[in-house]
Amino acid sequence: MSHENVKERELFFGPAHPGSGNFCVKLMVDGEKVLSARADPGYLHRGFEKLMEYRDTMQNAVLSDRICVFEPLAWNLVHAEAVDGLMGVDVPERASYIRVIMAELSRIQSHLIWYGGMSMGIGFDTGFKMAFGYRDYILDIFELITGGRVYPAGYICPGGVRKDMPDTAREKILDVLKRIDEIKMLEKFENPTLLPRLKNVGVLELKDTIRLGATGFVMRASGMRTDVRKDDSYEVYDQLDFDIPIQNDGDAYSRFLVGIREIEESIKIIRQALDELPKGRLKPIKPKLSTKIPEGEIYIRNEVARGEAAMHMVSDGTGSPYRCKIRGPSFLHMIPVLEYLLKGVQIADVPAIYWSLNPCPADMDR
Amino acid sequence: MRMYLLFTGALILVLQIWIGDWMKLKIVPRLLKNLIKKPMTVRFPNESIPIPEGYRGEHEYDKGKCISCGLCAKVCPNRAIEMVQSENGRKYPVIDIGKCCFCGLCQDVCHTGALKLTKNLVSPIIVDSNKKEKSGM
Amino acid sequence: MSKEKALVEKIERKFGVKGKAERKRIWINIRKENMIDLCRYLKELGFEHLSAISVTDFIKRGKYELVYVVWSYHDNIAIIVKSEIEREKPVISSVTEIWKESAQIHERELHELFGVEFEGNADLSELFLENWKESPPFRKDFNWREYVGKKYYYKQDEKEKIYLEAGI
Numbered sequence: 001m002s003h004e005n006v007k008e009r010e011l012f013f014g015p016a017h018p019g020s021g022n023f024c025v026k027l028m029v030d031g032e033k034v035l036s037a038r039a040d041p042g043y044l045h046r047g048f049e050k051l052m053e054y055r056d057t058m059q060n061a062v063l064s065d066r067i068c069v070f071e072p073l074a075w076n077l078v079h080a081e082a083v084d085g086l087m088g089v090d091v092p093e094r095a096s097y098i099r100v101i102m103a104e105l106s107r108i109q110s111h112l113i114w115y116g117g118m119s120m121g122i123g124f125d126t127g128f129k130m131a132f133g134y135r136d137y138i139l140d141i142f143e144l145i146t147g148g149r150v151y152p153a154g155y156i157c158p159g160g161v162r163k164d165m166p167d168t169a170r171e172k173i174l175d176v177l178k179r180i181d182e183i184k185m186l187e188k189f190e191n192p193t194l195l196p197r198l199k200n201v202g203v204l205e206l207k208d209t210i211r212l213g214a215t216g217f218v219m220r221a222s223g224m225r226t227d228v229r230k231d232d233s234y235e236v237y238d239q240l241d242f243d244i245p246i247q248n249d250g251d252a253y254s255r256f257l258v259g260i261r262e263i264e265e266s267i268k269i270i271r272q273a274l275d276e277l278p279k280g281r282l283k284p285i286k287p288k289l290s291t292k293i294p295e296g297e298i299y300i301r302n303e304v305a306r307g308e309a310a311m312h313m314v315s316d317g318t319g320s321p322y323r324c325k326i327r328g329p330s331f332l333h334m335i336p337v338l339e340y341l342l343k344g345v346q347i348a349d350v351p352a353i354y355w356s357l358n359p360c361p362a363d364m365d366r
Numbered sequence: 367m368r369m370y371l372l373f374t375g376a377l378i379l380v381l382q383i384w385i386g387d388w389m390k391l392k393i394v395p396r397l398l399k400n401l402i403k404k405p406m407t408v409r410f411p412n413e414s415i416p417i418p419e420g421y422r423g424e425h426e427y428d429k430g431k432c433i434s435c436g437l438c439a440k441v442c443p444n445r446a447i448e449m450v451q452s453e454n455g456r457k458y459p460v461i462d463i464g465k466c467c468f469c470g471l472c473q474d475v476c477h478t479g480a481l482k483l484t485k486n487l488v489s490p491i492i493v494d495s496n497k498k499e500k501s502g503m
Numbered sequence: 504m505s506k507e508k509a510l511v512e513k514i515e516r517k518f519g520v521k522g523k524a525e526r527k528r529i530w531i532n533i534r535k536e537n538m539i540d541l542c543r544y545l546k547e548l549g550f551e552h553l554s555a556i557s558v559t560d561f562i563k564r565g566k567y568e569l570v571y572v573v574w575s576y577h578d579n580i581a582i583i584v585k586s587e588i589e590r591e592k593p594v595i596s597s598v599t600e601i602w603k604e605s606a607q608i609h610e611r612e613l614h615e616l617f618g619v620e621f622e623g624n625a626d627l628s629e630l631f632l633e634n635w636k637e638s639p640p641f642r643k644d645f646n647w648r649e650y651v652g653k654k655y656y657y658k659q660d661e662k663e664k665i666y667l668e669a670g671i
Contacts, residue, residue: 041630045631047641050640055443062443062467062469063443153468210576289440289475299572301554308554312557312572323557336608
C-alpha cells in the first residue's frame with residue numbers, strides 16, 4: 001500500500017505533553033499546516049457538582065478550593081458568596097476587605113503562573129524561572145495568613161473568613177509588593193525571543209468574541225470594555241478606585257500585555273485596601289453540623305483571573321445544596337474558541353495560541 | 367567564578383556594540399544590579415526558611431482530654447477519621463493520613479482541645495552516614 | 504431598580520408570564536412551547552451573552568427544570584429563564600440558532616450528564632466520559648455505590664457504616 005496519497009495525518013497535542021497540562025487537542029495536519037482541531041476534555045473530571053450535594057457548607061468550603069488548582073482562593077469566594085446570599089447574612093466589613101486582599105493576591109499569583117507557562121511553551125526559559133521565583137514570595141504570605149501554601153482549606157468561608165489576619169502580615173505584604181513591581185520591566189525590553197512568536201498570532205476579532213463565549217481578559221484584549229468587578233459589583237469593589245486595561249489588536253501579544261497591566265492594577269487595589277482596612281478583631285468561625293440553608297436559589301457572578309466564573313445554587317431547606325452548577329471560564333475558552341483559532345495555522349504556533357488563552361483544565365472539567 | 371563570567375559577558379557586549387547593535391547597552395545597569403543581589407533560593411538542608419505559626423501539619427492527639435464525642439469523624443470531608451472501640455469500653459479516633467487533606471476542621475470542632483495540628487511537615491528525615499546526622503525538617 | 508421593573512413589565516405584557524425583579528437579576532417562569540419565542544425576543548433586546556444552561560432534577564415531582572441565564576452588556580442585567588420538561592423522556596428544541604457555538608457546547612455537556620435531548624443540535628457526541636453504557640450519572644436515582652462496587656470493589660467496613668445508615 002503506497003503512502004504517497006495520504007494527505008492528512010492525525011497528531012495528538014496531548015495529555016502526556018510537557019507543554020499542555022491535562023488536556024488533549026487532536027489536530028489534523030497536512031505537512032506543517034493544521035487543517036482542523038478537535039478538543040478532547042475529560043482527563044480531570046471529578047464530578048464536583050454531585051460531590052457537593054453530599055456535604056454541608058463548611059465541608060463544601062474546603063472542597064471548593066480544588067475546583068481550579070491555580071487559584072483556589074478565588075473559587076472559595078464564589079462559593080462563600082452563594083451561601084451568604086441564600087442565608088441572608090451580612091459579612092462584617094473587615095472580613096470583606098480581607099477577602100478582597102486575598103482574592104487580588106491570588107489573581108497576581110495566577111497571572112505569574114500564566115506568564116511562566118507561556119514562556120516555557122515558547123522556549124523562553126528566563127521568563128519561566130523569573131515568574132516562578134516571584135510567585136514564591138506570594139506563597140509565603142499565604143502560608144502566614146491561611147496555614148498552607150497552595151490550598152488554603154476554605155479560608156474564605158460562608159460568614160466571613162476562618163481566622164483573622166495576624167499583625168505581622170501587613171508589613172510582609174507591602175514588602176512583597178515592592179519586589180513584584182520589577183515585573184514591569186518584562187514589558188519594556190521588547191525581547192526578540194518573545195515578540196515574533198506572539199505578534200499577529202491567534203487573532204480574535206471583536207465581532208466573534210460574544211458568539212464564541214469568550215469573557216474576561218480575552219474580550220478586553222479585543223477592544224471591549226467590560227469587567228464583572230465594575231458591571232456587577234460584589235464585596236467592596238465599588239468603593240475602590242482602579243482602571244481596566246484595554247488593547248485593540250486581539251492577538252496573543254495583546255493578551256499578554258493585558259495580563260501585565262492587570263498585575264499593576266491589582267497592586268494598586270491591595271495598597272488601597274490595606275490603607276482602608278477597618279480596625280478590630282474578628283472571631284474565628286467554627287464548623288457547626290446543624291446549620292441549615294433556607295429554601296431558594298441564587299446566581300452569583302465573579303471575575304477570576306481567567307474570565308467570568310459563576311455558580312447557580314438551589315437549596316431545599318437541608319444542610320447541603322440540592323443542586324450546585326459551576327460555570328468555569330475555561331470551559332468556553334478551551335473548546336469553542338480554541339477550535340476556531342487553530343484553523344489554518346502552522347504547528348509551531350499551536351503552543352503559543354494555546355497558552356495565550358490562559359487555560360486551566362481543572363475548571364473546564366470540574 | 368563570577369569574575370570570569372563578568373569578563374566574558376563584557377567581552378561579548380563590546381564585540382556586539384562594535385558590530386553595531388546599540389540596543390544591548392540597555393542591559394548593562396541591570397547586569398551590574400543583578401551581580402550584587404542575593405539569590406532567591408536558600409541552600410537547603412543547611413539553611414531553611416522558618417515555618418510560621420498556624421501552619422497545618424501533622425496531628426497531635428492527647429488521649430487524656432478526649433471525651434469520645436465523635437464530632438471529628440462526622441466533620442471530616444474525606445471520611446478519614448474512624449472511631450474504634452478500645453479495651454476500656456470507649457471509642458477513640460484513628461486518622462488515615464493517606465486520605466487526610468490537612469484542612470484543620472477536626473481541630474476547630476474539638477471542644478476540649480484534644481486534637482491539634484502541629485508545625486511538623488509530613489516529610490522524611492535526611493541522614494548522611496558519612497557526615498554527622500542532620501534532620502530534614 | 505427602575506430599569507429591571509420596566510423590562511419585567513414589557514415581557515409580562517407580551518408573553519403573559521409572571522416575573523420577579525431583584526437588583527440586577529430578573530427571574531421568569533415560562534412554558535416549554537413558548538421558550539424559543541422568548542429567547543428570540545431577548546436576543547433582539549440586546550441580551551447577547553449566554554452565561555450558562557443548567558438542569559435541576561426534581562425527582563419527587565417527576566420533572567427536569569431547565570435554566571437559561573443571559574446577560575446584557577448594555578443594560579448590565581441578567582435574565583434567568585426557567586421551564587419544566589418531563590423527566591422520563593426529556594426533549595426540548597435547541598437554542599443554537601440564536602446563540603450559536605456557546606449554546607452548543609453547554610447542550611452537549613447536559614446531554615451527556617443528564618440525558619436531555621436537544622432537537623436541532625448538530626453535534627451531541629460524548630464529552631467527558633468514555634464508553635459510558637449506564638444511565639446518565641448526575642440523575643438523582645443513579646446508584647453510585649452499586650456502580651463503584653460492580654466496577655471496582657465493595658467496601659464494607661465500620662467507617663462506611665455510618666454513611667450507609669444515614670443514606671448518603
